[in-house]
Amino acid sequence: MKKFIIAIAFCGTIVLFPSCSRDLDPVSPASMNGQYALGIKALVPFAIGNTWIYDVVLYDTTGGERARYSFTLSVIDTVNADTNRIPILPPNTTRAYLTKDPNSLKWYRLQGEMGKITYWQIDGLENLRIRKNDDTLYFQQMVFDYRASVGSSTATSFLGADTAYWGSGDVVVMAPDSVRFQLVAKADTIRTTLGSAPYYKYWQSFSLRSDSINYYFKPGFGLILYEQFQRRADGTMVCVRRDKLDSYYFR
Amino acid sequence: MIGGAAMTTWTSVLSWKAIMKRSVMLSVIVLLALTTGSAQQTGGLEILVSSGVALPASPMSFSDYWNVQYGGSVGVGIPLSQSVTIIGAVEYFRFTLNAEGVRDRINTEYLRDTWLFNDVSLDPSADPSSVATFSANVRMSPSDLTGWLAPHLIAGAGLMHVSLSETFIPTTSAISPDGVDISMTAQRSIRGGEETEAFFQIGLGFDVRVSDALGVFVEGRYVHGLSKGLSTSYVPLTAGARYSL
Numbered sequence: 385m386k387k388f389i390i391a392i393a394f395c396g397t398i399v400l401f402p403s404c405s406r407d408l409d410p411v412s413p414a415s416m417n418g419q420y421a422l423g424i425k426a427l428v429p430f431a432i433g434n435t436w437i438y439d440v441v442l443y444d445t446t447g448g449e450r451a452r453y454s455f456t457l458s459v460i461d462t463v464n465a466d467t468n469r470i471p472i473l474p475p476n477t478t479r480a481y482l483t484k485d486p487n488s489l490k491w492y493r494l495q496g497e498m499g500k501i502t503y504w505q506i507d508g509l510e511n512l513r514i515r516k517n518d519d520t521l522y523f524q525q526m527v528f529d530y531r532a533s534v535g536s537s538t539a540t541s542f543l544g545a546d547t548a549y550w551g552s553g554d555v556v557v558m559a560p561d562s563v564r565f566q567l568v569a570k571a572d573t574i575r576t577t578l579g580s581a582p583y584y585k586y587w588q589s590f591s592l593r594s595d596s597i598n599y600y601f602k603p604g605f606g607l608i609l610y611e612q613f614q615r616r617a618d619g620t621m622v623c624v625r626r627d628k629l630d631s632y633y634f635r
Numbered sequence: 636m637i638g639g640a641a642m643t644t645w646t647s648v649l650s651w652k653a654i655m656k657r658s659v660m661l662s663v664i665v666l667l668a669l670t671t672g673s674a675q676q677t678g679g680l681e682i683l684v685s686s687g688v689a690l691p692a693s694p695m696s697f698s699d700y701w702n703v704q705y706g707g708s709v710g711v712g713i714p715l716s717q718s719v720t721i722i723g724a725v726e727y728f729r730f731t732l733n734a735e736g737v738r739d740r741i742n743t744e745y746l747r748d749t750w751l752f753n754d755v756s757l758d759p760s761a762d763p764s765s766v767a768t769f770s771a772n773v774r775m776s777p778s779d780l781t782g783w784l785a786p787h788l789i790a791g792a793g794l795m796h797v798s799l800s801e802t803f804i805p806t807t808s809a810i811s812p813d814g815v816d817i818s819m820t821a822q823r824s825i826r827g828g829e830e831t832e833a834f835f836q837i838g839l840g841f842d843v844r845v846s847d848a849l850g851v852f853v854e855g856r857y858v859h860g861l862s863k864g865l866s867t868s869y870v871p872l873t874a875g876a877r878y879s880l
Binding site (some may be wrong): 435437565569583585598600602604605608609611626628630631632633634 | 739750751752805810813815817818819820821822823
């Protein structure tokens with residue numbers, strides 16, 4: 385009888401013992417229970433290794449589908465802009481002012497369609513800045529004002545000539561022009577203290593060029609939709625290119 | 636609500652009484668079985684074969700995300716005395732992904748509500764995972780029991796090879812800016828890994844003697860890996876047969 389009681393007690397110990405060790409969990413996806421570690425307020429979350437895959441559809445000016453392909457946009461690394469190659473802007477006479485805020489010189493290097501390298505940054509005002517890979521063109525930046533009120537525009541800025549090589553084989557030559565960005569829509573309101581909104585829509589327009597571009601950013605996720613429009617002979621605008629975010633990977 | 640609570644309590648009391656009554660009856664039957672019959676003979680070499688289920692206990696990514704598919708063990712026993720047997724055994728269990736378990740743990744509602752997506756869906760997938768062990772064990776049975784039913788304790792140690800597959804958890808979120816439908820998929824995964832580690836196990840079982848040479852048994856064990864990595868543990872519940880040569 386004594387041995388039987390010992391056996392029963394031992395059985396109980398065995399049943400209870402496993403519950404003591406459940407917390408030892410080195411591969412617990414605790415950070416993956418849906419609560420993403422994203423750059424909460426940023427239009428684009430930057431970390432080396434972050435990747436976005438876009439599905440592109442090209443249309444002709446009648447609205448017919450012309451081509452379809454995909455490309456990947458990846459954050460490759462970070463670089464500090466070479467201040468020796470940055471033009472001095474008047475009234476400054478030295479480059480000292482460029483180094484007042486070292487963080488402003490840190491940019492993320494992204495590789496996109498056809499291997500095109502661009503440099504992206506979220507500045508101290510949470511604005512998204514995108515520039516070409518040449519520091520002599522340092523100030524030719526596209527600026528998306530995160531704190532803009534709906535309807536307001538950035539001041540016009542100069543963008544030099546550029547050539548874009550699309551995955552479809554198209555070569556798009558862009559003449560120098562002045563550009564501005566207008567926050568067209570900021571759908572819904574911030575719902576939580578995390579500062580989330582469905583998307584921000586910016587409209588990029590030019591002084592000379594007849595085309596325009598819509599950028600849709602979802603804060604914390606990045607650019608989710610890109611639409612390029614072209615003016616037809618009758619004056620109406622038609623979408624000639626649409627990039628939709630298909631998938632993403634965030635480190 | 637109050638009535639419901641009272642009914643639940645009354646049901647619990649009834650259940651507890653029934654459980655107590657059945658436990659006492661079971662104890663009596665077991666005691667009779669332990670003490671009735673002739674003494675067990677010490678045999679030669681034993682061959683053991685068993686199969687059953689394994690309940691993952693830790694880590695969480697193992698216990699919540701995986702279900703046992705199949706498994707079992709083979710072993711050889713060398714009786715040292717009437718009550719002590721040394722057993723060498725090889726055991727293997729294969730696990731498949733518990734997709735519902737993954738969905739329960741990952742809160743897609745959070746994505747929809749906080750990040751304001753129209754819809755969020757999760758489609759987990761993974762290759763099977765497995766655990767294989769090679770162990771040396773000591774099985775102890777009370778020597779003065781003469782019945783056809785005998786309890787035994789088993790304890791052992793050995794090497795465990797754990798292969799936990801990477802679990803892919805693509806989460807697709809839908810949003811429609813200006814009427815353009817976008818379904819964007821997060822390429823996420825829960826990393827797995829392979830590890831060979833020392834482990835110990837301890838358990839309890841019951842043997843039913845069918846003849847002098849043949850017996851069947853049921854057994855429950857707790858198996859715990861000793862590495863600081865995966866620190867895998869699980870509870871095999873097996874039934875098998877042993878044959879004395």
